[in-house]
Amino acid sequence: MIFNLMFMAGLFINVNYIIVPIFLMLNNGDKVIRSWFGHPFLLNNLFILALVYAAMALPFTIYLLSGYFKSLPKEYEEAASVDGASYFRTMVQVIMPMAKPSIVTVILFNFLSFWNEYIISMTLLTKPGLKTLPVGLMNLMAAQKSSVEYGQMYAGLVLVMLPTLILYILVQKKLTQGMTSAG
Template sequence: MKLYKIFIYTVLILLAVTVAVPVLWVFFASFKENSEFYGDPWTFPKGLYFKNFVDAWTDAHMGDYFLNSVTVTLMAIAMLLILALPCAYALSRFSFKGRTLVKGLMMGGLFINVSYIVVPIFLMLTDLGKLLETSFFLNNHFILALIYASTALPFTVYLLQSYFSTLPAAYEEAAAIDGASPFVTMLRVMLPMARPAVITVILFNFLSFWNEYIIALTFMTKDSSKTLPVGLMNLMKAQNAAAEYGKMYAGLVMVMLPTLILYICVQKKLTHSLAVGGVKG
């Protein structure tokens, strides 16, 4: 059976290397000078060529895009929580007319991928813009964040609602006897108890908002309002045209470093809460 053990380790290590090497390679490549890209790709960088990062940050405007991404992601997460928490709470705690319908609709929404409907959303907003004679809806970070938050609702409400229904009702009854209004009960009693689920929701949605590019590409037509992943696409095109390798790798690092740092901090939480997670990507 020793042979089987060796086989297992060989395959596992091989797979781990296949996953890790491309990512590590990007980090090394981001420190290489342009001339180093014409030789053997397996070599380590000769020195730490930080100019790639400076070039990407300022010349390629990745610094501005970074700020845009931070703004949009934070706004979208805030909106999402304000919308989804009360909705999930009411759906799990009260019985009212139309509850099954709302629940069913939201469940159906789990199967609608944003990529399927990005064009109709675009047309809807441009039509509305023409009607109101305004270009308010395009290149607007608030609108982009609103689309992110709205399309993340089914997944988020589903997850929060199933967590709320595991919490005992005794706390709310006690709060009601003390004369607390339902709003105060929700805010002061139930939300603090739902903290683990809220953290999960924030983590998953942070990753998907930060990484999203197709909606951003469609709605952020002006150069100055782009987000990081769209900026990276520009750098990929520039690299093909002008062979500016270093800048592209530095940009790549900028997009993935925040998610990697977050992942290293919370990997247990992410991979363990996946079972409740359901549909993604």
């Protein structure tokens, strides 16, 4: 019950407002790690950025999936246990296939929000080789500000947009099923 309330409260926290404390925590952790091992680890690390993104996605993901799992009838679990299935097997072979539309919806929404995310990646990744696509696109637009070369800018926009379009085409049917069942 208390965890459910904490995750619900996490829905109301916009991570763009707490990016400075996140950066300061990672920066202080880097100072400690640098004193022990001689090089930083927490900033300019794509794995740490992925962990921050995963922590940001948890409230929405848990809220949506828990609502969907609560709506599933208990009779399916009971029938699986009568047939001798363990909890893990029941989850993998019975519940997960029924929850596939909702899982696809969560994956697509999280992908879209992190694919277009700018502020966190700009703050946590300062090395030029580690920039994400939205940051690189903004750098391209800033470089093109003095000259009017729209071809390069539109090519960059298409490259950023293309994976999103392909993913949506691939999961369109499951997405509409998930939106109608989880909503």
